[in-house]
Amino acid sequence: MRDLDRDVRTLLQSMAEEAGSLEGLPRGIWRRSMVRRGATIVGAAAVTIALLVGGSMALGSMSKRDGGFDPGPLPPSNTSNDRPKPEDMKGRLIAKGRVDDVDWWLTAYVDHEQDICSELAMERSEGSAGGDMSPGFRWVGMGGGGCGPFDPEKHPVGLTVTSGDGFSTASGDVPDHVERVELVLEGGDRIEAQLYDAPDGFEHPVRFYVILPFPKSEARAVVAYDGDGTEIGRQQIMGPGDQAETRTVAGPFQIDEGEHRGVPYTFEGSVDRQDTPSGDIWFYPCSMFHLGEGERYGGGGGCHMPIARNHEMSFSQNSFEQKPEIVSIHGGMTGRVDRVTVELDSGEVVEAEEFDVEGSDFRFFLAFADGGTTGRISGQVVGYRGSEEVERLDLCDPDFATLGSSCGP
Amino acid sequence: MEAIGVASARREPMKERGRVADLYLAHASAAFRVAYLITGDRALAEDLTHEAFIKVVGRFQDLRDRAAFQAYFRRAVVNLAHSHFRRARLERDYLRAETVSARPSVEELPEPRDDLRQALLGLPVRQRAAIVLRFYEDLSEYQTADAMGTSPEAVKALVSRGMKSLRKQVTYEGRSTGGRSS
Numbered sequence: 304m305r306d307l308d309r310d311v312r313t314l315l316q317s318m319a320e321e322a323g324s325l326e327g328l329p330r331g332i333w334r335r336s337m338v339r340r341g342a343t344i345v346g347a348a349a350v351t352i353a354l355l356v357g358g359s360m361a362l363g364s365m366s367k368r369d370g371g372f373d374p375g376p377l378p379p380s381n382t383s384n385d386r387p388k389p390e391d392m393k394g395r396l397i398a399k400g401r402v403d404d405v406d407w408w409l410t411a412y413v414d415h416e417q418d419i420c421s422e423l424a425m426e427r428s429e430g431s432a433g434g435d436m437s438p439g440f441r442w443v444g445m446g447g448g449g450c451g452p453f454d455p456e457k458h459p460v461g462l463t464v465t466s467g468d469g470f471s472t473a474s475g476d477v478p479d480h481v482e483r484v485e486l487v488l489e490g491g492d493r494i495e496a497q498l499y500d501a502p503d504g505f506e507h508p509v510r511f512y513v514i515l516p517f518p519k520s521e522a523r524a525v526v527a528y529d530g531d532g533t534e535i536g537r538q539q540i541m542g543p544g545d546q547a548e549t550r551t552v553a554g555p556f557q558i559d560e561g562e563h564r565g566v567p568y569t570f571e572g573s574v575d576r577q578d579t580p581s582g583d584i585w586f587y588p589c590s591m592f593h594l595g596e597g598e599r600y601g602g603g604g605g606c607h608m609p610i611a612r613n614h615e616m617s618f619s620q621n622s623f624e625q626k627p628e629i630v631s632i633h634g635g636m637t638g639r640v641d642r643v644t645v646e647l648d649s650g651e652v653v654e655a656e657e658f659d660v661e662g663s664d665f666r667f668f669l670a671f672a673d674g675g676t677t678g679r680i681s682g683q684v685v686g687y688r689g690s691e692e693v694e695r696l697d698l699c700d701p702d703f704a705t706l707g708s709s710c711g712p
Numbered sequence: 713m714e715a716i717g718v719a720s721a722r723r724e725p726m727k728e729r730g731r732v733a734d735l736y737l738a739h740a741s742a743a744f745r746v747a748y749l750i751t752g753d754r755a756l757a758e759d760l761t762h763e764a765f766i767k768v769v770g771r772f773q774d775l776r777d778r779a780a781f782q783a784y785f786r787r788a789v790v791n792l793a794h795s796h797f798r799r800a801r802l803e804r805d806y807l808r809a810e811t812v813s814a815r816p817s818v819e820e821l822p823e824p825r826d827d828l829r830q831a832l833l834g835l836p837v838r839q840r841a842a843i844v845l846r847f848y849e850d851l852s853e854y855q856t857a858d859a860m861g862t863s864p865e866a867v868k869a870l871v872s873r874g875m876k877s878l879r880k881q882v883t884y885e886g887r888s889t890g891g892r893s894s
Contacts, residue, residue, distance in 0.1 A: 310828055311828070312847050315847055319749060325741045555876075557876070591872070
């Protein structure tokens with residue numbers, strides 16, 4: 304760890320100690336919190352009434368997210384559906400039920416990126432006495448959701464797991480020819496999931512499953528089988544100690560700064576290390592590009608994880624709303640690549656500038672393409688060793704690489 | 713994580729009050745320390761913590777993941793701190809225009825203990841928040857992004873720029889930046 308890192312940590316620690324602690328609940332806080340809660344409940348009731356008066360029978364749209372009090376994107380959960388849900392989308396009811404005096408709903412939809420989003424919501428049943436000792440009390444409020452790609456070949460099992468006090472719930476989607484989904488526990492015991500067909504007209508051929516509270520420390524995987532009992536796919540469940548840990552091990556480096564078409568830019572990089580649950584250790588470079596004085600035109604980048612998975616290079620592509628003529632293509636590469644070019648479909652070939660960075664075994668590159676008035680470019684990024692072509696990657700699909708966006712392979 | 717349940721307010725008001733107090737005792741001090749590190753002002757940090765607590769506990773029944781109360785609470789603190797400084801900047805600009813001295817900003821806080829502290833408190837609030845969450849709270853980039861309502865890449869950039877700025881402002885041995893070779 305560098306000196307500045309250590310000193311910042313020490314300073315923050317000493318400031319935190321100097322701040323001390325807060326004592327008990329201050330007078331007035333309880334009352335103010337109840338006033339706010341009352342307003343929330345009234346707001347929720349109003350929305351529900353409006354739906355009923357409108358004659359809507361779409362129970363899915365009566366999920367808690369429509370109560371007008373969504374707390375925002377989900378906090379991190381252990382999930383393969385790892386993109387937070389767009390908050391403007393509505394779910395369709397897939398299934399609902401009641402266990403241990405707790406009502407649950409599973410809703411799902413396909414978002415504008417054609418990903419499947421699903422959410423498991425739960426709340427205590429109306430009129431339930433409940434109590435600390437009732438079984439449902441310990442898991443009411445659990446549940447969650449997320450979005451993931453529909454990819455029956457590579458990722459047949461979509462999975463969202465949320466965990467509470469000793470228990471977890473799991474839900475997700477599987478291809479529609481799946482006939483059985485099981486939760487595999489440590490030691491080999493299995494719990495069969497409840498499986499539900501997608502509603503008529505659902506955009507992807509999938510079914511959904513729900514596994515209600517199970518001991519979180521014992522769950523190891525969700526496995527899907529077809530009618531012949533053939534395993535279609537499985538998704539590992541990570542325990543709290545199994546989560547992949549990522550940290551920056553070199554940098555961030557200021558790799559380059561300069562001007563392109565009279566506009567200043569900065570180019571930064573770092574090297575990250577990820578310790579995977581399976582025990583593998585991955586290293587990969589990350590690169591960030593920003594355009595304009597004080598980054599006024601934006602920019603971005605990312606970590607080039609493909610390099611940790613048998614690729615020799617990877618890139619990010621940035622376009623800029625206020626500077627459509629400038630498109631930056633930057634990334635990292637292994638020592639096997641010594642030259643990078645951007646070969647545009649127009650026939651133009653742009654040589655990238657390559658950089659060695661002290662403290663990094665990876666090398667970095669930066670190239671600029673002419674985006675004209677639209678910022679749309681198409682072509683490929685090609686890595687060479689001498690005259691040998693090592694890797695060729697398509698630039699981002701111009702329909703998705705819209706102005707002001709960052710993308711990568 | 714620890715699951716937290718709240719019974720009906722109408723049915724068991726005293727019990728719920730006890731639970732709110734428990735939530736406060738369990739989480740308020742940690743949130744307060746984060747607020748203090750971001751603002752550098754004890755009274756302001758206390759106000760922001762109370763406001764954030766009221767906001768989050770007020771919709772506790774509706775949180776999709778109640779076990780993540782601390783994460784919601786931390787996010788509310790960061791958001792409120794950001795809003796406070798945005799408002800304060802507008803107010804300060806206005807008052808400056810009126811040639812009246814505004815409330816001291818964090819940049820003008822008295823008696824900085826050392827250069828690094830002064831430099832840290834002088835960073836833009838989002839850079840400061842990102843550094844506090846990464847270096848004090850030990851959150852990952854993903855968790856920091858979640859707390860700040862931004863992307864992990866933006867967090868990486870904020871921390872990078874913040875640290876670069878600190879390094880520039882503070883006389884530092886062991887300076888370490890990348891070298892360009894081609």
